[in-house]
Amino acid sequence: MYLIIYELENYELAMLVIFLPFLISSILTFRKFDIFTSENKNHVMLSKSNYNFWNIGFALLIALFCIKNLTIYTGILLLFALAFLFLEYTVSKRRVLTIDESGIVEFGKDKHRNINEITSINIYPNNVEFRFNENEILQINQNDLVQPEWNDFIERITKIKTYANNV
Known part of the structure; x- marks a missing residue:
């Protein structure tokens, strides 16, 4: 991060690198949710759940920052943020x-x-x-x-x- 921020002075790339663990965590949670609901015969799925508003709000904030100043890195970050939003919404709605x-x-x-x-x-x-x-x-x-x-x-x-x- 030091190299990206202070040496390269590329803040968009830094935001992209910082956001990657959140996206990877969301993908792993979605995969665990998918495996759990397909293999577990004792699960009960309810339609009402509390949305994870902090994660969804975080991804929306990232998307708004990306739209404001669109570069190659913010474009990739925007795609990641939209994928993150979809995964978080899918998992948290049930x-x-x-x-x-x-x-x-x-x-x-x-x-x-x-x-x-x-x-x-x-x-x-x-x-x-x-x-x-x-x-x-x-x-x-x-x-x-x-x-x-x-x-x-x-x-x-x-x-x-x-x-x-x-x-």
Whole structure:
């Protein structure tokens, strides 16, 4: 970076080099998301998720800087920023959970609950509710469920509920 900024005085190339780890990280996360959702049979995909506004805002800011002063390096950086935006949006628009006999894990987040931490599992006609204590509830609504089908999901949760009651 010292050579690029102070010796070559090429700030566009410096921005491109600084942005590369973010793009590579996003590509790796997207690939992990793709593998996870295609191979894991216990995953549950919901349509509602919180967007990663900091990453999306960061990429938009980079894109605006690139459009202001378009050179070869800022053009490449603009393409990278747009690819980064697409990958971040794709991964962050879905909420993916793994629900099995070991517990509940949310993809991309460090949220993990063991099966013995679940105090109750309630199955209603339009939603399923996992209670961890009086204040913590995970509710999955039928309208928010993208994968699997609602009936398959209810069958899986019934098996997990039976397993949790036996543990």
